Amino acid sequence: MQYCLNKVDELKSFFSKIKDALILLGGDIGSAVLAKIAKDSLGNNVIAVTINSPIVSPLRIYNASKLAAQIKISHVLINLNELQVENFTSSGSNRCLLCITYRYGMIKKIALEAGFSKIIDGSYIQENVFRQKQSICMKEGIFQPFIELGFNQADVLKLHKLVGLKSPQHIPKCIAAKIPYNTEITLNKIKCIRLIEAYLRKRYRIYADAYYDGENLVLDVKATTSYGIKKSEITSSIMKTFRNANIKKVEWILPE
Numbered sequence: 001m002q003y004c005l006n007k008v009d010e011l012k013s014f015f016s017k018i019k020d021a022l023i024l025l026g027g028d029i030g031s032a033v034l035a036k037i038a039k040d041s042l043g044n045n046v047i048a049v050t051i052n053s054p055i056v057s058p059l060r061i062y063n064a065s066k067l068a069a070q071i072k073i074s075h076v077l078i079n080l081n082e083l084q085v086e087n088f089t090s091s092g093s094n095r096c097l098l099c100i101t102y103r104y105g106m107i108k109k110i111a112l113e114a115g116f117s118k119i120i121d122g123s124y125i126q127e128n129v130f131r132q133k134q135s136i137c138m139k140e141g142i143f144q145p146f147i148e149l150g151f152n153q154a155d156v157l158k159l160h161k162l163v164g165l166k167s168p169q170h171i172p173k174c175i176a177a178k179i180p181y182n183t184e185i186t187l188n189k190i191k192c193i194r195l196i197e198a199y200l201r202k203r204y205r206i207y208a209d210a211y212y213d214g215e216n217l218v219l220d221v222k223a224t225t226s227y228g229i230k231k232s233e234i235t236s237s238i239m240k241t242f243r244n245a246n247i248k249k250v251e252w253i254l255p256e
Helices: 002-016 029-042 058-071 095-114 130-140 153-162 187-205 233-241
Strands: 022-026 046-052 074-079 206-212 214-223 249-253
Touching: 002 029, 002 153, 002 233, 022 029, 022 095, 022 249, 029 058, 029 074, 029 153, 046 058, 046 095, 058 074, 058 187, 074 095, 187 206, 187 214, 187 233
Parallel strands: 022 046, 046 074, 214 249
Antiparallel strands: 206 214
């Protein structure tokens, strides 16, 4: 417990040195913890911003809105469109780099226009994951308190419980990440992924990330509130309901 309290003190110390902040609230636990501590430290001199775009799951927007209401922080949705970025839809492994560069450049402009001097990103230390984003944040002058203070995922999870935030049922991945590299990102594929994930949630109470390349569908189940998953029945239902998606094969990845 003392370890967690010390970590909270480190974050409060960070926010005590700034006068205002724009928090990038992505509907995940990391940005939620930062938004909570920033709100407690800076009061009304902080705002939470969530990106709304074709490649952001509606469930992430919902999560962010619920968390913002829980924290009682001002919350704004920013409409962006990564599909307009040159080479993004047809790119390979640099897809994420193009997206982050575009997003953070736009957020920086918005923050300056709104009069916020500090932009806060909720990324934490993950092996081989955070370095690319960290480089862009450093270039754009965006702060990453968790990384700067050495927080890993275990630290963030502990703090999330300590500050009393409710955990989202599921935190969907970026929709672009669900379309294989070197496979063109299209609005049709994005629409299919959105609809299939919503269909599973509403009809079967299954929270899953749907990976789709235009023919093959992989359902990575993260959580469910139903008793048992009847794969054959649900697969048949998906193939029938989304017959226009040209799905030839459905593969399931179930929680252990």
